[in-house]
Amino acid sequence: MSNRSAIVLLSGGLDSATTLEIARSQGFELLALTFRYGQRHDMEVGCAENIVRNAQVREHRVIELDPGVFGESALTSDEIPIPKGRGSSIGAGIPSTYVPARNTLFLSYALAWADSCGALDLFIGVNAVDYSGYPDCRPEYIESFERMANLATRSGVEGWKITIHAPLISLTKAEIVKKGMELGVDFSLTTTCYDPDPAGAACGECDACVLRLAGFEAAGVADPITYR
Amino acid sequence: MSNRSAIVLLSGGLDSATTLEIARSQGFELLALTFRYGQRHDMEVGCAENIVRNAQVREHRVIELDPGVFGESALTSDEIPIPKGRGSSIGAGIPSTYVPARNTLFLSYALAWADSCGALDLFIGVNAVDYSGYPDCRPEYIESFERMANLATRSGVEGWKITIHAPLISLTKAEIVKKGMELGVDFSLTTTCYDPDPAGAACGECDACVLRLAGFEAAGVADPITYR
Numbered sequence: 001m002s003n004r005s006a007i008v009l010l011s012g013g014l015d016s017a018t019t020l021e022i023a024r025s026q027g028f029e030l031l032a033l034t035f036r037y038g039q040r041h042d043m044e045v046g047c048a049e050n051i052v053r054n055a056q057v058r059e060h061r062v063i064e065l066d067p068g069v070f071g072e073s074a075l076t077s078d079e080i081p082i083p084k085g086r087g088s089s090i091g092a093g094i095p096s097t098y099v100p101a102r103n104t105l106f107l108s109y110a111l112a113w114a115d116s117c118g119a120l121d122l123f124i125g126v127n128a129v130d131y132s133g134y135p136d137c138r139p140e141y142i143e144s145f146e147r148m149a150n151l152a153t154r155s156g157v158e159g160w161k162i163t164i165h166a167p168l169i170s171l172t173k174a175e176i177v178k179k180g181m182e183l184g185v186d187f188s189l190t191t192t193c194y195d196p197d198p199a200g201a202a203c204g205e206c207d208a209c210v211l212r213l214a215g216f217e218a219a220g221v222a223d224p225i226t227y228r
Numbered sequence: 229m230s231n232r233s234a235i236v237l238l239s240g241g242l243d244s245a246t247t248l249e250i251a252r253s254q255g256f257e258l259l260a261l262t263f264r265y266g267q268r269h270d271m272e273v274g275c276a277e278n279i280v281r282n283a284q285v286r287e288h289r290v291i292e293l294d295p296g297v298f299g300e301s302a303l304t305s306d307e308i309p310i311p312k313g314r315g316s317s318i319g320a321g322i323p324s325t326y327v328p329a330r331n332t333l334f335l336s337y338a339l340a341w342a343d344s345c346g347a348l349d350l351f352i353g354v355n356a357v358d359y360s361g362y363p364d365c366r367p368e369y370i371e372s373f374e375r376m377a378n379l380a381t382r383s384g385v386e387g388w389k390i391t392i393h394a395p396l397i398s399l400t401k402a403e404i405v406k407k408g409m410e411l412g413v414d415f416s417l418t419t420t421c422y423d424p425d426p427a428g429a430a431c432g433e434c435d436a437c438v439l440r441l442a443g444f445e446a447a448g449v450a451d452p453i454t455y456r
Contacts (some may be wrong), residue, residue, distance in 0.1 A: 063294060094382055100343035101336060104380045108329060108336040112297050115328035135385040144376040151369040152332045154322055208408050 005029045005058070006121035007110040011175075012211060014190045015125035017086030018176055020055065021183035022167045031119065032060040033110055037099075038067025043200050046082055047191045054186060063109060068097045095133045095207065097194060099211045103136035105146055107164065114162065115153040122149075123165045129172050142166045173215025181221060188224035201228035233286070234349035234393075235338040239277030241407045242418045242440060243353035243396055246404055248283065249411035250395045251351045259347065260288040261338050265327075266295025271428050275419045282414060286452045291337060298327045298406025323435065326424060331364035335373055335392065341379040342390065350377075351393045357400050370394045409449060416452035429456035 006028035010016045024030055034048040045062060052060045103126065110122045117202050126137040135141060146164040150156035176216040180187060192212040193202035202209050216223040234256035236332050238244045253260055254381035262276040273290060280288045283306040331354065338350045354365040363369060396404050408415060421430035422442040432455040444451040 049344065062297075063297070066291060069291070069337060070344060098382060101340035101380055104376070105333075105336045105340055108333045109297060112329035113335055136380045138379070140378070141379040144372070144379050146288065147371070148332070148372040148376045151366070151372050152329055152364045154326060154328065154363065157322065157363040185279065198352060223303075 004023060004121075005031055005117065007031045007118040007119055007125055008123040009034055009106050009115050009125065010034050010048045010060075011125070012044035012049075012051065012190060013125070013192050014180065014185075014187060014215075015176060016048075017051050017185050017187070017190045018180035018183065019123050019167060020051065021180065021185050023038055023121075023165070024056075025183055027120060028053070028055045031106050031117075032057050032115065033106075034060065034062045034111065035065055035106060035109070036062060036071065037065040042152075043191055044114060047189055050189045052185075054189060061113070065105070069105070078200075094135065097207065098134055101136070103134075103141075104145070104199050107149075111149050111153065111162070112208060115155055118155070120155060120160055121165060121169070125168050126166050127168045127171065127173075127176070129170060134219065137169075139166070139169055142169065163166035171219070172217035175212050177219040177221055181219070190225070192225075197228050201226045203228065233345065233347040233387055234348075234351055235259045235261055235347055235351065236259050236351040237334050238262050238276045238279065238288075239353075240272035240277075240279065241353070241420050242408065242415060242416060242443075243355060243404060244276075245413050245415070245418045246292055246408040246411065247351050247353035247395060247424055248279065248285075249408065249413050250281075251285050251393070252347075253411055258283070258285045258351060259341065259345075260285050261334075261341065262288065262290045263293055263334060263337070264290060265293040265298065271424055278417045279414075282417060283350070293333070299328060302418055315384075321362065324427060326433065328366070331362075331369075332373070335377075339377050339381065339390070341367070342385055346383070348383060348388055348390050349393060350390070351395070353396050354394050355396045355399065355401075355404070357398060365397075367394070367397055370397065400446070401439050402446035405443050405447035405449055409447070419453070425456050427454075429454045431456065 004027060006023045008020045008023050008030055010020055010032040020030060032052055036043055036045050107124060114122060124213045128138050134197060142164050151164045155162055194206040194208050195203045202225055213223060234251045236248050236251050238248055238260040248258060253321060259281055262273055262376050265272050288384055333353060335350060342350060356366050377390045381390065381392055420436045422434040422436050423431045441451060
């Protein structure tokens, strides 16, 4: 596989769908990587599959993770309520939706795939602006993962440079929506809600929905997904 | 769980069995983590289970990884011969037994467990002396993983310090054998061979066996496992 292949972490959300199109616009051949880990909003994985079907992606891997790995998080346990409205955790430290070391594990899988196929570029749709409570969404984290990756791997030792691209990291949600529109992302295929109903309609009230709706509004674009 | 719990990566080999006892000797409550990933020497996992049964370990988790994750390595593919004798790769760059990003993935799982239970100490039995061909067994790799871990996690952000302990990293195999003897490691429960026969007897010829045998010899100790 060529050095111009990139591994893109694709959750099925708005951010990763946009990141996939950014990687394509930079000329990379796309390898998409999705995880199923007992997240409450398991429809994410279905969205990722729909996005891939709609796009030119060379290969899509869906990896099953033992949900026990991550311990307790509001995203993986029915026992912990999803924060909404006044319970919102935006701007209040690390949210209860934090999943321990999730991005590290996701990027490590991407790194294993990259080092086994010769790809040097990894894309992740993390964002530090709207939602700075997650430690593993910050630029200093991404930089340190990249340094580690170049010491960990065959590619790094043999003098190639592995790059972790986080093209959304300093964009607002409105800027991400605009970028996605420019690149032709079909946002109707994406999901964001932490707590969708059985038919897939978003709640409109969890932190993720609140940020998404505000982003579309600020971008002056209608959000094409269904809210209940 | 207390901050004095440590996650120990336990493969079932001589090095990780010794590392487990080093962690215990430092006063940690032990949480052991083993992976099954289609390695040819799958008896490793059985050895890890026997070591745990013989020891006081608070919890042992065995995680199944999709073997496809790591791509092709002589350790996971029957298509690639295990180097022996004149085909040995000791000292000759990155060996064909290198498994892409394996230690990064293993440590990332350990980090997820640690960050979900409040443990701050991770132990890995890597060794840079006898076998320097693996990029992810070098001190600079371990240091960079530790830096990344402290940026990635709740513990790191909340001002705790996560430490990656690699107590064997600068020991020779003979020193590891002596250390293990001091600490009462039962080496008869460990396995090292990349290519054991169906009954579990070691080949005595692969790089791992050659290093193990030389280590026992230099330590002046008889190796209690069976060779064919």
